[in-house]
Amino acid sequence: MSEHDGIDDKDDSAETLFERIIAREVPADIVYETDTTIAFRDISPQAATHVLVVPKTRYRDVAELAAADPRLLADVVTTAARVAELEGLGGGYRVVFNTGADAGQTVFHVHVHLLGGEQLGSFGR
Ligand code: 5GP
Numbered sequence: 308m309s310e311h312d313g314i315d316d317k318d319d320s321a322e323t324l325f326e327r328i329i330a331r332e333v334p335a336d337i338v339y340e341t342d343t344t345i346a347f348r349d350i351s352p353q354a355a356t357h358v359l360v361v362p363k364t365r366y367r368d369v370a371e372l373a374a375a376d377p378r379l380l381a382d383v384v385t386t387a388a389r390v391a392e393l394e395g396l397g398g399g400y401r402v403v404f405n406t407g408a409d410a411g412q413t414v415f416h417v418h419v420h421l422l423g424g425e426q427l428g429s430f431g432r
Contacts, residue, residue: 343362356400395424401427404420
C-alpha cells in the first residue's frame with residue numbers, strides 16, 4: 308500500500324493480523340507449525356479448545372484457497388487433524404471456515420477454527 312492509498316477496507320494488499328502473527332510481529336500461543344501452516348490459540352476461545360489454523364500463504368477465504376491451491380487447503384485440514392490429536396480431542400471436534408461477513412468472518416486471511424475439548428452445542432443461527 309502506498310502512502311497515497313489511505314485507509315480502505317477493501318484494500319487486499321494491507322497486511323492482516325495473521326500475517327503479523329506468522330512473522331512473529333504479534334505474539335500468539337503457537338501450538339503447532341509446518342512449512343505451510345501455523346496453528347495458534349484463539350484469543351477469545353469459544354470452546355475448551357479453540358485453535359486457529361492458518362496457511363502461511365494468504366488467501367481471502369476458503370473458496371479462494373480451494374480454487375488456487377487445493378494442496379494447501381489439504382495441508383490446513385491435515386494440520387487441524389494433527390492439532391486435534393495433540394490436544395487430545397479423540398472424542399470429536401469441529402472445524403469451521405467462516406466465509407464472508409454474514410458468517411462473521413473478521414480476518415480476511417483464510418483460517419479454520421478447530422473447536423473441541425467438550426460437548427459442543429448446535430450451530431447455525
Ligand atoms: P473470524 O471471525 O475471521 O472467523 O475469526 C477470527 C478469529 O481471530 C476470532 O475468533 C478472534 O477471536 C481471533 N482473533 C482476533 N484477534 C486475535 C489476536 O490478536 N490473537 C489471536 N490469537 N486471535 C485473535
